[in-house]
Amino acid sequence: MEEFNNYFKSAFTVDNVIFGFDNGDLKVLLIKRGEEPYTGKWALPGYFVYPNEDLDTAANRILEELTSIKNVYLEQVKTFGAVNRHPFGRVITVAFFSLIKISHYNLQPASIAKKAQWHSVSKIGDLAFDHNEILAACLNRLKWLVRTRPVGFELLPPKFTLTELQHLYESILETELDKRNFRKKILSMNLLIDLEESQEGVAHRPARLYKFDKEKYKQFLAEGFNFEVKESKKKETQKTLSRKKQLQANP
Amino acid sequence: MEEFNNYFKSAFTVDNVIFGFDNGDLKVLLIKRGEEPYTGKWALPGYFVYPNEDLDTAANRILEELTSIKNVYLEQVKTFGAVNRHPFGRVITVAFFSLIKISHYNLQPASIAKKAQWHSVSKIGDLAFDHNEILAACLNRLKWLVRTRPVGFELLPPKFTLTELQHLYESILETELDKRNFRKKILSMNLLIDLEESQEGVAHRPARLYKFDKEKYKQFLAEGFNFEVKESKKKETQKTLSRKKQLQANP
DNA sequence: CTCCCTCGTGTACTTTTTACACTAATTAAA
DNA sequence: TTTAATTAGTGTAAAAAGTACACGAGGGAG
Numbered sequence: 001m002e003e004f005n006n007y008f009k010s011a012f013t014v015d016n017v018i019f020g021f022d023n024g025d026l027k028v029l030l031i032k033r034g035e036e037p038y039t040g041k042w043a044l045p046g047y048f049v050y051p052n053e054d055l056d057t058a059a060n061r062i063l064e065e066l067t068s069i070k071n072v073y074l075e076q077v078k079t080f081g082a083v084n085r086h087p088f089g090r091v092i093t094v095a096f097f098s099l100i101k102i103s104h105y106n107l108q109p110a111s112i113a114k115k116a117q118w119h120s121v122s123k124i125g126d127l128a129f130d131h132n133e134i135l136a137a138c139l140n141r142l143k144w145l146v147r148t149r150p151v152g153f154e155l156l157p158p159k160f161t162l163t164e165l166q167h168l169y170e171s172i173l174e175t176e177l178d179k180r181n182f183r184k185k186i187l188s189m190n191l192l193i194d195l196e197e198s199q200e201g202v203a204h205r206p207a208r209l210y211k212f213d214k215e216k217y218k219q220f221l222a223e224g225f226n227f228e229v230k231e232s233k234k235k236e237t238q239k240t241l242s243r244k245k246q247l248q249a250n251p
Numbered sequence: 252m253e254e255f256n257n258y259f260k261s262a263f264t265v266d267n268v269i270f271g272f273d274n275g276d277l278k279v280l281l282i283k284r285g286e287e288p289y290t291g292k293w294a295l296p297g298y299f300v301y302p303n304e305d306l307d308t309a310a311n312r313i314l315e316e317l318t319s320i321k322n323v324y325l326e327q328v329k330t331f332g333a334v335n336r337h338p339f340g341r342v343i344t345v346a347f348f349s350l351i352k353i354s355h356y357n358l359q360p361a362s363i364a365k366k367a368q369w370h371s372v373s374k375i376g377d378l379a380f381d382h383n384e385i386l387a388a389c390l391n392r393l394k395w396l397v398r399t400r401p402v403g404f405e406l407l408p409p410k411f412t413l414t415e416l417q418h419l420y421e422s423i424l425e426t427e428l429d430k431r432n433f434r435k436k437i438l439s440m441n442l443l444i445d446l447e448e449s450q451e452g453v454a455h456r457p458a459r460l461y462k463f464d465k466e467k468y469k470q471f472l473a474e475g476f477n478f479e480v481k482e483s484k485k486k487e488t489q490k491t492l493s494r495k496k497q498l499q500a501n502p
Numbered sequence: 503c504t505c506c507c508t509c510g511t512g513t514a515c516t517t518t519t520t521a522c523a524c525t526a527a528t529t530a531a532a
Numbered sequence: 533t534t535t536a537a538t539t540a541g542t543g544t545a546a547a548a549a550g551t552a553c554a555c556g557a558g559g560g561a562g
Contacts, residue, residue, distance in 0.1 A: 199540095205538075
């Protein structure tokens, strides 16, 4: 016990990569640092974990302080603890990401709003600390997630069109998807409810609005996951070729 | 800076789930605790992270102290930091898992060997701390990994038969695989080299030996991953049914 | 020589994925 | 009110991948 207390202890933080979707673009909420080190640089929102706080509690706290939003999708991704990642001492940080609906994002107190800003993921420059690396890890996880689980809904307003959903996927996966195949796939999951309403205020044929079916989603989670969105293949994969070879060899 | 030093600091450890495969069974290396708390209970090997040590360095150190093995597959999985997970104070632990070839596993110094022991993953009892939870998380990740990347080789001796490889997959995935389909799939990846040798000392027709092709594997990693082993379907999935419904509705 | 055991192999069927193009609905402008 | 502009919405056929399934071959043990 006494021995225990003598061990080296390190500062312990949580960084939260807050994703949103707006204007056809995937965004991250960044904060302009007002203090040393890296003053003036953009950084991921993060803070020390309190002694009586679990990790995800800390991540939620950081999110709420910034956006006044609670209860959103939040996932632990990876822990970063390189010896020299913080110039003032040893700091270990657990990276989380969360998915929020930007439309629901309440303006924070002015003091915070001055510092916090949405940035298109595709146009991020040099961030403070190792935050580019953290962001990259979270982006990767998000890509995997979106191919695997129908979480797109977390980033869209409650009512959305299939085209919006497709743009969201395309933006996250950085690829183009075939409209018909995408719709076939998404609708075949039966996780969308057709609201039988249409878009308003657009200068072209209005699209149908859908909402996400939370009940069916629970069922889906319980039964195992059979969902994947794939991009087009442009060339024969190595796998295909080698399989053909194999078949020729053993006719 | 001064402020920085006043923040709450926590003890910081790494736990390493060391997987091996032997006798048709997936194993984990556990240690019998000789001190408080949880004296006498089995626990995952783990230790404090030193001030000048990166996380994966610490995980490798723990592995090496126990097994004298270096340079094996090692992956960070998740960080566990619940407020009360350690009765003596706040301890945050980063869980890693590693894959080793049990055949290469040198006997440690007797002092360690007395405490360390391989346990079949399927027969693990109550572990110390939250280690059952940590093990479960690592097992899940391993399942995903094995369906997605050809890492099975990390757990087998340098020369192995396809049946051994299949048993490894079956043991990790906790499912049965069809022999012909499994071989077709594995061979079509072109990651195995047929050694044109046979097993010896078995009381039946000896199987061919293969080894893993590291060069092709690098290529495979560079080109993106197209590998998955699936278990048999026993019933129509919900997806199939709903798709049929949809097709009937729009003929 | 026979028994016993595991090895190794092919095919037909089902499901999933992919590629691809035109008509419909609405607003804005002429 | 006609026309242009713009996005919405829809089906099908071909290719690839996945699945189910059974028997002769090769070796050791007795």
